[in-house]
Amino acid sequence: MTAVRRLLTNWLPVYAALYIGFLYLPILLLPVFSFNTSAIPKFPLTGLTLKWYESLPNTPALLDAAWNSLVVGVAASIVSTMLGICAARAMTRYRFAGQRAVSGLIMAPLVLPEIIVAVSLLLVLLQLGLSLSLFTVVLGHVLICVPYSVTVLISGFEGFDRSLEEASADLGETAFGTFRRVTLPMVAPAIISSLLVSFTISLDEFIMAFFLTGTDPTLPVYIWGQLRFAAKLPGVLALGTLLLVGSFILLTFAEIMRRRATRRTQNAGGAFV
């Protein structure tokens, strides 16, 4: 027993380090090669340059794709957050028949094979006679984003003391005034967090976008298209680096907001904190 334990204490940190290296080192290679002068991503590095970044704004197709992604991301994050608010409020405030089943079904897209969902959605949309466009991509992204929105919003809404809203009414405030002065400020950080998380997910999402977009590619679809041309690879690496950094910043900010929301609602309840 002690031998096993000693083995574990000695080798567990090594295993953990290897594991984390395996996860993140490849991602770190992306920015490294994006600053390299050579168009071929291999060691040794040949020199430092910003030319791949400088060429990005001069590619109209890329700018179009970025704009498409922005539109889809904003639309998907707003719709999924609104749906998430309804679901999270229902699940934290009320007890109803089938609650567990409903909450399970909302979370299911997280684990369903995305390609299957994308193909099914494609079939349904075509059957409905809808032509593929950014609108259909938004529909697919909402489906993917809602579970994340609901998770973030539930953690913000949980512990929201109902008597806060009653206290506001008791002090003379109308229903709308109560929403504006109490409910919204309390849950605003959770809502912002949900918007950022859904936007980031939509921005990076490929499979849904690939199947459901018509002639307008989103950024990931554009990147996939560029990979066929070796000469375009450094530009893709530069673009990928920008996406990576942007996502990281957005998600960090989202998590800060989520924690602030949790702290707010949790402090509201008990007398002793």
Next chain:
Amino acid sequence: MIEIAGVTRSYGAFKALDDTSLSIREGEFFSLLGPSGCGKTTLLRMIAGFDTPTSGSIAIDGQPMDGIAANRRPTNMVFQSYAIFPHLNVAQNVAYGLKRLRLDAGEEKRRVEEALAQVSLSGLGSRGATELSGGQRQRVALARALVMRPKVLLLDEPLSALDKKLREQMQVELRRLQQAVGITFVLVTHDQYEALAMSDRIAVMFGGRIAQVAAPKEIYQRPVNRQVADFLGGMNFVKAEIVEESGASIIVETHGFGRVKTDKPQAFVRNGKAATLGIRPERLRVLWDDATSSHQVTGKVVDRHYFGEITHLIVEVPGLEKPLSVSETNNFGADDIPVGAAIRLAYDPDALVAMAD
């Protein structure tokens, strides 16, 4: 001030409040006392406007409250959880309701400071809501309600989250505050000592109905039935038989206490000849040495419980089906009486109360 007329609140087949009528006077400290689920909170929430009677009506200051929402009633409430807005500081919490009145800035500030002074929180206006102790949160909740100058202040178990020492201190302060501002206070509590210590009058409730409404002393000394007597503290119950009943008094025959004439309680409903005679444990007094009393019983100590300043003696009296519980202060040595000792107990016949059940 508050007229509650035949109010019922049903949830399906369950009646949280059953045909309750009550009249609360202007400027009094009124308590709704009862175990959890007796309907006291339901009644309070209906006065506040958070709940609607299934039938019956409520009027405040002569105005019927039917269809009037909580935000338009002349009442303010101190919530059990205090419901302090966590995203606002103390002064902003207190000023929350004033914002709608659109006072000029100086007047608003003056009223906030006045309210904070009333609850001894002067100078803490800029403190964040989450940096307060339990007692301070309670004071903020009070100030936030009082600053609105309501006709009625409603308090929903305001002291239940505080520890014992703070609770006793706040009882005194609440009472003092009520006398200073002179507005009607309606308190909901399950703590009989709290109700006795603070109230002008108490309504004791069980199962959605009011059992008795009276001043604390009357409720404690002259409970209308065994349930009320029991809820307000220990009481010895002795089987009695009604011998004679007249307008104001009643004569009962008991073992142990013999033939006793007592005041007839209000709402005494005779149920055959059987009745119960009650006496509080502290109204029985140990007779030392050869002291005598014209009203005394003799018995034997079978058990005793020491509580510091008092001792509870359990005394078996021949003829009584249950031993008497006696609460005696320890300054004469009640804590030294051994189990098995024969003792005599004196009582004041006025301390005996006849109950119909």
